[in-house]
Amino acid sequence: MATADVPGGSGSLLSIRTQQRVKRVAVYLTALLISVFVVVPVYIMVAIAIQSPAAVFAGGNVNLVPHSVTFRNFAVLLDTTSTVTYFANTLLVTAGSTLLSTAIAIAAGYGLTRFQFRAKSFAARAVLFSYMFSPIVLAIPLYVIYYRLGLVNSYFGLMLALTAISAPFAIWLMWQYFQTVPIALEESAWVRGAGRWRTLWDVVLPVARPGYISAAIFSFAVAWNDFTMARVVMSNDSMYTINLGASLFLDRVTIGWGATMAVSLLICIPPFIIALFLQNYLLQGFNVGGLE
Amino acid sequence: MAEPIHLEDVRKEYRTAGVTHVAVDDLTLSLPAGSFTTIVGPSGCGKTTTLRMIAGLETPTSGRISFGETDVTDLPPQRRNCAMVFQSIALYPHMTVRGNIGYGLKIRGVPKAERDAKIEAAAETLQITEQLEKMPSELSGGQQQRVALGGAFVQDPDVLLLDEPMSDLDAKLKAELRVEVQRLHQEMDATVVYVTHDQTEAMTMSDHVVLLNDGRLEQFAPPGELFDYPRSEYVARFIGTPSTNVLDCTVEETADGPAVVGDGFSMPVDSLADAVGETVRLGVRPQYLSPDAGDHRLDLTVEVVEQLGTEYVVHATLGDGTRIDVVSDAVAHLRPGDQFVAGFDREHAFVFDANGDTVLFGDAPATEHAPNSTP
Amino acid sequence: MSTSTPGLERYLPERLDGRTLLLLASFVPLLAFFLVVWLVPILYALGMSLFTDPTNDAVFVGLANYVDLLVNPAFWGFLWTSVVYAVGTTALSLVVGLGLALVVNQRIRGGSVLRTMMILPYLVPTLVVIFMWKFILDPNVGILNQVLVNAGLLEKPIAFFSTLTWAMPAVVVTSVWKFGSFAFFILLARLQAIDPDLYERARVEGASTWQAFRDITFPHIRGAVLIILLVRGIWMFNKFDIIYLSTKGGPLKATTTLPIEVYQLAFDRVDFGHATALAGIMFALLALVAVVYFAVFNPGEEVSG
Numbered sequence: 001m002a003t004a005d006v007p008g009g010s011g012s013l014l015s016i017r018t019q020q021r022v023k024r025v026a027v028y029l030t031a032l033l034i035s036v037f038v039v040v041p042v043y044i045m046v047a048i049a050i051q052s053p054a055a056v057f058a059g060g061n062v063n064l065v066p067h068s069v070t071f072r073n074f075a076v077l078l079d080t081t082s083t084v085t086y087f088a089n090t091l092l093v094t095a096g097s098t099l100l101s102t103a104i105a106i107a108a109g110y111g112l113t114r115f116q117f118r119a120k121s122f123a124a125r126a127v128l129f130s131y132m133f134s135p136i137v138l139a140i141p142l143y144v145i146y147y148r149l150g151l152v153n154s155y156f157g158l159m160l161a162l163t164a165i166s167a168p169f170a171i172w173l174m175w176q177y178f179q180t181v182p183i184a185l186e187e188s189a190w191v192r193g194a195g196r197w198r199t200l201w202d203v204v205l206p207v208a209r210p211g212y213i214s215a216a217i218f219s220f221a222v223a224w225n226d227f228t229m230a231r232v233v234m235s236n237d238s239m240y241t242i243n244l245g246a247s248l249f250l251d252r253v254t255i256g257w258g259a260t261m262a263v264s265l266l267i268c269i270p271p272f273i274i275a276l277f278l279q280n281y282l283l284q285g286f287n288v289g290g291l292e
Numbered sequence: 293m294a295e296p297i298h299l300e301d302v303r304k305e306y307r308t309a310g311v312t313h314v315a316v317d318d319l320t321l322s323l324p325a326g327s328f329t330t331i332v333g334p335s336g337c338g339k340t341t342t343l344r345m346i347a348g349l350e351t352p353t354s355g356r357i358s359f360g361e362t363d364v365t366d367l368p369p370q371r372r373n374c375a376m377v378f379q380s381i382a383l384y385p386h387m388t389v390r391g392n393i394g395y396g397l398k399i400r401g402v403p404k405a406e407r408d409a410k411i412e413a414a415a416e417t418l419q420i421t422e423q424l425e426k427m428p429s430e431l432s433g434g435q436q437q438r439v440a441l442g443g444a445f446v447q448d449p450d451v452l453l454l455d456e457p458m459s460d461l462d463a464k465l466k467a468e469l470r471v472e473v474q475r476l477h478q479e480m481d482a483t484v485v486y487v488t489h490d491q492t493e494a495m496t497m498s499d500h501v502v503l504l505n506d507g508r509l510e511q512f513a514p515p516g517e518l519f520d521y522p523r524s525e526y527v528a529r530f531i532g533t534p535s536t537n538v539l540d541c542t543v544e545e546t547a548d549g550p551a552v553v554g555d556g557f558s559m560p561v562d563s564l565a566d567a568v569g570e571t572v573r574l575g576v577r578p579q580y581l582s583p584d585a586g587d588h589r590l591d592l593t594v595e596v597v598e599q600l601g602t603e604y605v606v607h608a609t610l611g612d613g614t615r616i617d618v619v620s621d622a623v624a625h626l627r628p629g630d631q632f633v634a635g636f637d638r639e640h641a642f643v644f645d646a647n648g649d650t651v652l653f654g655d656a657p658a659t660e661h662a663p664n665s666t667p
Numbered sequence: 668m669s670t671s672t673p674g675l676e677r678y679l680p681e682r683l684d685g686r687t688l689l690l691l692a693s694f695v696p697l698l699a700f701f702l703v704v705w706l707v708p709i710l711y712a713l714g715m716s717l718f719t720d721p722t723n724d725a726v727f728v729g730l731a732n733y734v735d736l737l738v739n740p741a742f743w744g745f746l747w748t749s750v751v752y753a754v755g756t757t758a759l760s761l762v763v764g765l766g767l768a769l770v771v772n773q774r775i776r777g778g779s780v781l782r783t784m785m786i787l788p789y790l791v792p793t794l795v796v797i798f799m800w801k802f803i804l805d806p807n808v809g810i811l812n813q814v815l816v817n818a819g820l821l822e823k824p825i826a827f828f829s830t831l832t833w834a835m836p837a838v839v840v841t842s843v844w845k846f847g848s849f850a851f852f853i854l855l856a857r858l859q860a861i862d863p864d865l866y867e868r869a870r871v872e873g874a875s876t877w878q879a880f881r882d883i884t885f886p887h888i889r890g891a892v893l894i895i896l897l898v899r900g901i902w903m904f905n906k907f908d909i910i911y912l913s914t915k916g917g918p919l920k921a922t923t924t925l926p927i928e929v930y931q932l933a934f935d936r937v938d939f940g941h942a943t944a945l946a947g948i949m950f951a952l953l954a955l956v957a958v959v960y961f962a963v964f965n966p967g968e969e970v971s972g
Contacts, residue, residue, distance in 0.1 A: 019876050031770045031781060034763060038784055041799040041844065042791065044810070048802070057808060104696050111693025121965075129957050130705055132898075134905030136926045137946045138705070140933050141712035144722060164704040171697070184382040187349055190369045191376045192396030192447065196689050202395075206386040225792045227908040232934075243794045247912055250801065257802060264795040271790040 045268075049073055049261040056258070073262035080254060083263060085238060086245035093155055093230075093241060094223040097162035101170050101219035104163070106212050109174025110204065114183070127175070131168040138164060139232040146233060153236045161229040166222035170215040177211030217278060224270060242267055294326035294483045295360035295450045297346060302355035304341050304507075315341045317507035318355070323500065325360070328477050328484045330494040333504035333530070339487045342504070343453050346485060347376050359450055359483075375444035375482075376453040379460075381436050383428040389415075390424045393442040414442040417479065418472065434465040438472065445476060452482045456489065466490075470497055491531055495519070503527055525648040528575045534605055534617040536575045536642070543567045552643060555612050557588040559638055563657050572651070575642035578605065578617040586635025592616055594630045597623065608632075709950070716943035732944035741920075742928075742945075749924040751835065753904040756842040757896055763843060764850025764895075765888075772858040782855070785848045793845060797912045800841040804828060828914050834922050842909050846902075850895050857891045858884070897960055901953070925949055 048056055050069045077083050112123060142161055143152070151157035181204065189199040205212075230244040237245070246263045249255040304316040316338040323329045331339040344350040346357060348369035357365045364372050375396075383392050390411055397407045415421045418438040423431060431439065437457060444452055454473070458466045474497055477484050488494055494501050495515045503510040503518065503526075510530075511523040522528035528536040541554040543564050550568050551560045559574075581590075592608035606618040606626055618634050626632060643652035651657065715721040719728050736742045767785065771778045788796070803809050804827040812824035827837040861884065869879045907926040910916065916923035916931065923931075925945065933942035 023876055027770050027773055027775060030766050031775065031777075034767045034770075035781065035784065037763075037844070038787060041796075041803060042787055044802065045795065045799050104700050107693045108697035111690065111697070115690060115693070125957070125961055126701070128961075129953075130701070132901050132905075132953060132957060132960075133705075134907065134926055134949060134953070136907040136930055137712075137905070137949050138708060140929060140939070140942055140946055141708035141715065142704070143933070144715065144939065145708060145711060147722075160704060163700070167700060182380055182382065184378045184380045185384060187369075188376070188378060188382040188384075188443075189395065189399075190349070191347055191374060192443070193370050193399040194395075195370060196686060198399065200689070203384055207384070209386075227794060227912065231911075243792060247794055247797075250798075257808065260798055261802070264798050267792050267795055268790070271792065275786060275790055 045261050045264050048257055049265040051258070053256055053258040073258035074266075076255075077259045077262045077266075080259070081249070081263075082237065082240075082245065083242070083266070086240050086242040087266070089155070089239060090224065090241040090243070093158050093162065094220060096155065096159040097166060097223045098216055098219045100159060100163045101167045102212055102216045104167050105170035105174040105215045105219075106205075106208070108171045109178045109211075110200075112171075112175050113178035113181075124175075127168050127172050131172065133165075135165045135228045136232075139229060143232045151233075153234055153239050155239075158229060158233045158241070161233055162223045162226055163219075165226075165229065166219040170219050173215045173218065174208075174211055177208060177214075181207050213278065217274060220274065221271065293450055294481045295362075296325040297321075297323040297451060297483055297485065298356075298358045299342075299346075300356045300358075302342070302345060302352045302357060304338070304345060304350065305353045314507050316345070316352075319504075319507070319509055321502060321509065321512060323483055323485065325483055326481065327499040328474075328486065328497060329500045329502060330486045330488060330498040331502045331504060332488060332491055332494040333510075335489065336506075337504040338507040339489075339502075339504050340455055343455055343485060343487045346451065347374050347453050348372050373447075373450040374453060375447045375449035375451070377437075377440045377444050377455065377457045379456040381433075381440050381457075381460075383436055383439055385428050388425055388427055389420065389431070389439050389442075392428065392439055393446055396443060396447045410446045411442075414445045417445065417476070418442050433461055434469065437461065437465075437469055441472065441476060445480065448480070449482050452477075452480065452484045454484070454486045456487055458488070458490070458493065466493070473497065491533070495531070503530060505530075521650075521653050522575075522642060523650055525573060525575060525642075525644040525650070528577075528642055528644075528650070532577055532579075534578050534619065536577050537581070537614075537616045538644075539574045539610065539614055539616075540612075541572050541574050543570050543572055554590075555610050555614070556591050559588050559641065561643070561652060563652065564643070567645075567651075571646055573644045573648075575644060576636045576640055578619040580640035581616070581618040581634040581636050582620055583618070583622055583632055583634050587637050588641075589633050589635040590616060592618070592632055592634055594626050594628050594632065596628060597626055599624075608634075712943045712946050713950075715939055716947045719940045720938070721943070722937075722939050728940075732940045733948065736941060736944055736948065744920070745923050745925050745928050748835070748922065749904050749926075752839065752842075752906075752910070752922070752924055753900050755835070755839045756846065756903045757899045759839060759843045760847040760850045760899060761892065761895055763847045764852075765854050765892075767851050768854040768858055769884075771855055785851050787848075788845050789848045791845070793908050794912060796841060796845045797909065800837070800844065801828065801913065804837055829918050831918055831921050834914055834918055838910055838913055838922050841913060842903065842906070845909070846899065849899060853891050853895060854888055857888045861887050894964070897956075897963075901956055905949075905953075 050071070050073070052068070052070045052072050055068060112120070139161065142164070146152045146154075146157050151160075185203055185207065186196075186199050189203050190196070194202060225243070226241070227243045227247065230241040234240055234244060242263070246260075246267065249260050249263065299319055299321045302316055302319045303314070306313045306315060319338075319342065331342060333339050341350060345352050348364070348367060348371075352365065355365075356363055359372065384395065387395065390408075393414055394407045394411045397410060402410075411424070412421065415424055418441055420435060420438045420442065423435055423439070428436060428439070440457070457473075458469055461469065470493060473484075473486070486493070486497065495518075498515060500512060501515050501518055502512050505526055511518055511527045513521070513523075518527055518531045522531060522536075525538060529538065539554050541552045543550055543561070544553045544558075545551075545568050546553070546558055546560070548558075548560045549562055550565045551558045552564070552572060552574055553559075554574055564572075591611055592606075594606055594608050596607045598605040598607070603619055603621050604623045604626075606620070606623050608616050608618065610616055616634075620634075623632075639654035641652070641654060642650055645651050716732055717727060717729055718725040719732070720726065767781065771781050791799075803811050806812055806824040806826040809824070811827075812821065815821040816824060825833055827833045865883050866879055869883055874882065904924075905926060906924075907930060910922050910924060910927055911930065914922045916927040926949075929942055929945045929949070932938045932945060
């Protein structure tokens with residue numbers, strides 16, 4: 001190709017070779033900068049979580065390869081805070097809302113795809129509109145209603161609130177996904193004697209599995225990540241989720257960065273486990289809808 | 293047990309956005325028990341809709357459907373003893389071939405041992421025994437189609453329906469599967485209805501052919517009858533490749549009596565005495581036009597000559613511009629631009645009236661050979 | 668094979684056993700869900716907004732709450748802050764996402780590592796992101812300050828989240844860290860779908876790198892960029908947790924966006940009348956944007972059939 005220093009393209013100031021050099025530098029520089037930007041914070045979190053505060057703060061940070069790994073931070077965390085309770089609460093509420101959200105999404109997605117009705121376009125807009133809604137705006141009236149109904153500080157109340165914000169996109173996902181399941185598959189089963197419900201169980205659900213797993217992962221992420229809804233619904237410390245509980249750590253003088261990063265690491269674990277084992281479904285979710 | 297299939301005034305209408313579209317227009321048919329009937333026609337003629345109504349996947353807007361004595365019009369597909377092979381093949385991607393074939397039996401509660409025996413018998417008939425434990429995605433198109441056929445076979449249905457099962461296959465596979473389907477028909481005691489747009493399949497495989505046009509029945513007859521005694525110009529043109537040549541003519545009074553007069557020929561027809569002065573059309577198949585032979589001659593100018601094996605198809609034009617095709621093995625010497633004469637005998641000519649209906653097959657008036665919906 | 672072909676409506680079955688039950692099972696949960704968790708609260712909130720102190724001693728005041736808000740310059744300040752935050756975060760995310768997408772698209776060594784790396788921010792929960800960045804930007808122990816001071820660029824460490832001029836940038840950077848992956852993945856997908864032969868041809872025809880980008884790359888990603896701007900813009904405008912967790916809207920309301928103000932009106936000042944009125948205004952803004960969005964990207968098309 002062009003190894004000679006020829007003018008590079010009409011109207012270009014630089015020769016082709018210089019252009020290629022500049023491009024190469026720019027590419028690697030960008031990659032480096034962004035990599036640093038993304039990775040360094042995570043590295044810091046891990047580094048601080050597994051070192052004793054003394055080691056970290058002795059005369060400036062020792063963020064490089066820690067000399068001694070300790071779990072002291074975790075011990076402090078578990079002793080001085082209700083982290084375990086918070087985690088239990090979060091797991092419960094997350095599981096509940098994930099199940100609820102996915103179930104609604106599967107049911108609605110199937111119905112919206114298979115049945116004919118005139119309001120389809122409206123339904124699509126309604127689903128997307130609720131997805132664009134600010135959770136905090138929904139949370140305010142929800143709180144008042146909960147207060148009246150005694151649902152404040154309840155697991156069910158929070159599960160419902162989380163489902164409210166995760167279900168719209170899950171429904172959208174399943175709606176899109178069911179459209180790729182040919183109705184001929186169902187018809188083939190009907191002709192062979194399977195009733196509609198039997199067909200759902202034997203044929204539709206197995207074929208839709210990648211779709212609803214993606215929907216479940218998404219719903220899980222929303223719930224696990226949530227702070228807003230928990231903040232509004234829960235005011236009782238024993239009911240706090242981990243995001244809510246831990247957010248108060250920085251205000252407490254007794255909890256230092258070591259313990260804070262330790263809890264951070266713990267909170268990261270479930271999403272990372274899911275990513276590890278279900279990466280295919282994760283990427284599928286990115287493709288469909290492409291909104292989140 | 294094979295049953296005859298009766299359709300009585302079956303009509304299917306669709307209403308979309310205020311416009312009513314008639315897919316099937318008062319169709320009445322009786323398919324004999326155990327026969328192999330093909331429904332052909334161009335896209336949108338209603339053949340798939342008709343098939344789906346027989347299956348129970350669609351409900352007729354009006355009319356009745358029965359299998360033998362049983363009226364099935366209101367029965368869901370689960371309760372008609374019908375098997376269907378879909379155009380998209382529709383194999384369950386998450387089940388093995390064995391699972392796919394045996395699914396219908398599983399629904400019926402057939403015990404596993406018996407199921408497996410039947411599945412294996414079907415697999416052997418269709419030569420897919422090696423594939424039994426594989427997943428559909430591992431199979432070729434032809435193999436997948438055999439699996440679909442297998443699923444229908446094990447069901448031992450009264451009625452077997454196939455919806456353009458070969459449209460996605462290449463020519464060689466089509467030829468192979470055609471033989472398979474016919475073999476299955478012989479082994480199964482079922483009435484087969486086969487939908488296709490490919491007339492070769494229709495003509496080679498069936499006992500009877502149903503030709504539909506825009507939801508209406510054009511003709512229902514054995515293949516040979518459609519070829520030699522088409523009930524209308526539409527049938528004459530649809531069946532047969534290349535298509536029947538059609539020329540504009542008039543019935544005139546000549547010295548020999550009434551005759552069908554066209555560009556350069558005059559064909560006496562006594563039976564059309566009442567029709568003098570009317571415009572008619574004459575149809576003759578390319579296969580029945582011979583160079584320098586025949587009672588009635590046409591002066592043609594060659595456009596293109598195609599060679600197909602030992603035969604040639606000459607695409608030519610008549611003096612008035614009408615396109616005429618001639619199929620013969622004696623035209624190798626012709627080149628584009630050549631003039632030549634081709635002729636036909638009266639016994640091979642069809643005469644169509646202004647409505648397109650056939651009034652004459654050669655000498656005989658159409659009523660003598662009136663094919664209708666019940667053979 | 669997709670079932671969403673036009674005219675396929677005709678082929679859907681009309682009466683089969685168990686169908687009605689199935690219909691109910693599909694739609695009842697959906698409708699119940701939307702009714703209970705969306706429609707009722709929204710209507711209730713709009714109702715509340717017409718009263719003073721609706722939770723204690725309700726007095727009907729019509730649109731007075733709305734008027735109070737709209738005449739208060741503070742409201743417009745918060746609106747502006749929201750816009751700055753949304754636009755800043757989205758624009759910066761776009762730049763970062765596009766930059767890295769272009770890089771990865773070059774198929775350099777380690778490209779797939781970079782791709783996997785970009786899933787990280789998506790996985791790390793928001794609170795943890797806040798913790799990370801609070802630490803990095805901390806005046807006492809944060810490394811950014813340390814690096815800058817040691818390099819002589821700063822005299823004293825800056826408490827980023829608590830300084831008037833730096834609070835919003837700090838919040839924006841934190842948000843970009845968390846949400847930049849979205850732009851990255853979408854743009855990467857679009858870039859990878861561009862036929863490489865197009866670039867070959869451009870080279871043969873003499874185009875420079877910049878011209879190739881402008882004439883081939885950009886037209887292909889224009890749609891995606893628009894989607895990102897619109898969708899992420901709305902998302903960031905609505906965001907509550909990141910700002911609340913990092914600055915609680917301070918210092919001195921410098922980072923108070925509309926969502927923050929809604930929360931504080933409701934829970935700090937227990938003024939549900941104005942809180943719901945502000946929510947109502949946000950709802951109206953969202954509806955406006957939604958109308959535009961639906962006009963441009965008709966979602967009905969994606970699902971009809």
